[in-house]
Amino acid sequence: MAKAVPSKARVVIIGGGVSGCSVAYHLAKLGWTNVVLLERKQLTCGTTWHAAGLIGQLRGSQNMTRLAKYSADLYVKLEAETGIGTGMRQCGSISVALTNERKEELFRQASLARAFNVDVREISPQEIKEMYPHLNVADVVAGVHLPLDGQCDPANIAMALAKGARQNGAQVIEGVKVTSVTHKDGRVTGVTCVQEGETYTIEADHVVNCAGMWARDLAGTSGVTVPLHACEHFYIVTEPIPGLTRLPVLRVPDEATYYKEDAGKMLVGAFELKAKPWGMEGIREDFCFDQLPDDFDHFQPILEDAIKRMPMLETAGIHTFFNGPESFTPDDRYYLGEVPELKNYWVATGYNSIGIVSSGGAGMALAQWMNDGEPPFDLWEVDIRRAQPFQKNRRYLKERVTETLGLLYADHFPYRQMATARGVRRTPLHEHLKARGAVFGEVAGWERANWFAKPGQEREYRYSWQRQNWFENQREEHLAVRNGVGFFDMTSFGKIRVEGRDALSFLQRLCAGEMDVAAGRIVYTQMLNERGGIESDLTVTRLSETAFLLVVPGATLQRDLAWLRKHIADEFVVVTDVTAAESVLCIMGPKARDLMRRVSPNDFSNAAHPFGTARQIEVGMGLARAHRVTYVGELGWELYVSTDQTAHVFEALEEAGADLGLKLCGIHTLDSCRIEKAFRHFGHDITDEDHVLEAGLGFAVKTAKPAFIGREAVLRKQEAGLDRRLVQFRLTDPEPLLFHNEAVVRDGKIVSIVTSGNYGHHLGGAIGLGYVPCRGESEEEVLASTYEIEIAGRRVKAEASLKPMYDPRAERVRA
Known part of the structure; x- marks a missing residue:
C-alpha cells in the first residue's frame, strides 16, 4: 500500500538518488522536522544505482577537497549508524602519467594535496608495478598514490542515507512524481505531485531540486535556470579473473580510463573525449533502473587501449557491457544553492559523474546553508548563481556536454578553453578584433579576446604547463600598457542600474564604502556578508541623486543581481541588468591621455577629470561616459559606449592611436598587469569566506558611515586582530x-x-x-x-x- 502524501512540509526534496537522500539526511540531522523526500519511482533508479562508486578525496580546490573528504568519512560511519553496508573500503588510488605534461599536472596536484593535509606520495613506474602487478608500465612516466582513497556501493550508500534520514524523522516516499513547484510573490509555496494517478499539493517553505537528469525540465516549469544534459556513460565488468586480489582504484587519464577491482572482477570505465549526449527527446515516463542500448563501436577504442594497458583483460570474458545516462553541466561542476529566480528554491544536482564522492559533502553543505541562511564556506565553484540564463538552451547543452564528460580526465592545462558551443555572446567589436588577430576565450558565454596573434602566427592555443605559445604576445601587450598605451574590450563586465527614491539608503546598507557622494563620483567597494566576507567586489558610479551604476565581473553578474534583489526590504528600488546596453572600451597606459585628447575635445587633465570620476564626453562623432579607473595599475579611462556607436568609437581610437603605438591587448595581459599591482580577483583571492580586512581591503571600508551589512564583523576583527x-x-x-x-x-x-x-x-x-x-x-x-x-x-x-x-x-x- 502506498504511503500517504502529506499536505504540509517544511521542505520537500525532489529526487531519491544519493544527492536527495544526502540532503534529507543532513537536514534531519540538523533537527529539521517535516522533511519530505519524494521519488518518482524507486530510490536510486535514475543514475545512482549504476555509478562506479569511486571515492577520490583530492579535488581541484580546498573546499571541494573538504567536501570529498567529508563524504569519505561519512560513508565509513554510515554502516554503524544505519546497519546498511556501504561497501566503503579505503583501498587507495593510483593515477599514472604517460606524458611529462601529465606528470607535471599530477605532481602539482600532489603539492596541492599536501597543502590540504591529504595523504599523498609521488611514485615511480617501478613502484606502480609493485602495487599493481597486472599493469603494463613500459610507457608510464610517473604516478601519484593516495592511500586513503577508495570505493563503495553507491546504491547502498543512498539507502543508508535514506534510512538515516528516516531515523531522524524524515519521510521518504517512493512512487510520487513532482509535476511542478508552486510559487507566489517570488518565493516557493510547495509542490504539486502525482501518486497512482491522483494529484496532490504539498505546502512547503522550501523545495530542493535533486532531480538529476530531470532537473532542468522540472526547473523550467517554474522559470528557473538549471543547465544540464544527460550523456551516455560506458563501462564493462569482466567475468571473475583467477588470482585477482584487492587492488587500488587505478586511473589512466591519458587513455581516459579508470579501473576498479570488485569481488575478483575488473570494472573498466571511460570518460572519452567526445561523448554521446542522450535524452534529446525527453526521458520516457517509465524510466526506472534502465540501461541504454549497447554501442560497442563507440567503446571499442577505449577497450583496445585497456587491453594493452592490462594484458590480462585480453583473456577475461565480459560479464556486463553497461551503458547508462548521467547528467553533465556546461562547465563540468555541479550545482548547489538557492536559485536567483525564486526564494527558497534550492538545487543539488548536475554531478558530472562524481556524484557519489560529492553528494555526502554537498548534502551537508546545502543543509547548513538552508539552516543558517548562508553557506558554511566558499562554494562559488558550484554555486547555481554562476549559471547564465541562455545556458538552458537545449541545442547549446547538447553540443557542450559532448565535451564536458571528457574533461574529467582531459589534461587540465592552465587557460584551457572550451571548444564546443562557442560564439553565443559576442561584443560589437568581435569581428573587428578577430580580423586583427584576436584569439578568444569564453567566460559566462562571452567571447573575449585573450591574446592577439601576430601576422602569420597560428591563432590557437598550444597548451602546456610551461610557457604557452602566446607568452611573448602577452609580454609585448603587457609592456605596451606599462610604457605606452593599450586597448582592452571589456564589454563583458556586468552592469547593473540601481535607481529609485531609496537607491542611496539601499546601497549604503549593502556596500561597505561611502555611497553618499556627488554625482559623477566612482566608489570602489565591496558588498559583505554578516561575517565580513566578500560577496561582491565592484565599483559604484553615482549617476544622479536617485541612480547608480554598479560594475561587476561578467562571471558574477547573476550572483550579484540575486544578492541585491534578495536584500530589497520595504524600499522603492529598481535593480536592472543593463549589461548588453553598453560596451566598455578601456584605454590604459602612460600615453592614454595623449590618445584621448586626439579623439575628443574634452579636457582630460587631472583638474578637469580626476581619478575616480565619470562624465560624459565626445569621442569621434559619438558620445561616451568616461570612467577614470583602472584594473591594470596605469593612467587610463574606461569608455562606456552605447552598443550602436561602439564600432565607430573603436575605429576613431584605432586611427588616432596608430602613431602612438596603440596596442590591442587581451584578458591574459589584463590579468598579468593587475597581479603586478596586487589587485584582487573575485573567486580566487577574495570570496565570501575571506574577511575584507584580511584581504587587505580595509581602505575601502568606511565604518563611520551608517550601519551596513558586515559592519559589526569588521569592528570585531579590528579589535581582535x-x-x-x-x-x-x-x-x-x-x-x-x-x-x-x-x-x-x-x-x-x-x-x-x-x-x-x-x-x-x-x-x-x-x-x-x-x-x-x-x-x-x-x-x-x-x-x-x-x-x-x-x-x-x-x-x-x-x-x-x-x-x-x-x-x-x-x-x-x-x-
Missing part, C-alpha cells in the same frame, strides 16, 4: 610559472596556497597572491620569514610583500 593576511609573492627565478593552487611554504612548512598567479613581465618573474597565517604577528614579523612556493614538488624561493610591488603609491594611476 587579523588571523591571516593576503601577501604578494614574486619568484626570484624568472623561469617557473604560477597559476593558482601552488603551495605556499613559510620557513620550510606549507601554510597555504597561491590563490591566483600570472607572469609579471615588468617585474621579471611569476607573481602570486596567497594568504599567510599571522595570528598575533606584526607586518614586520610576517615579512621577516623565508618564503618558497612549491610547484610540482619543487620549491622555488619567493619574495613577499604586503604592498603592491608595482607602483605601491599609485602614482602612475593618478598621473
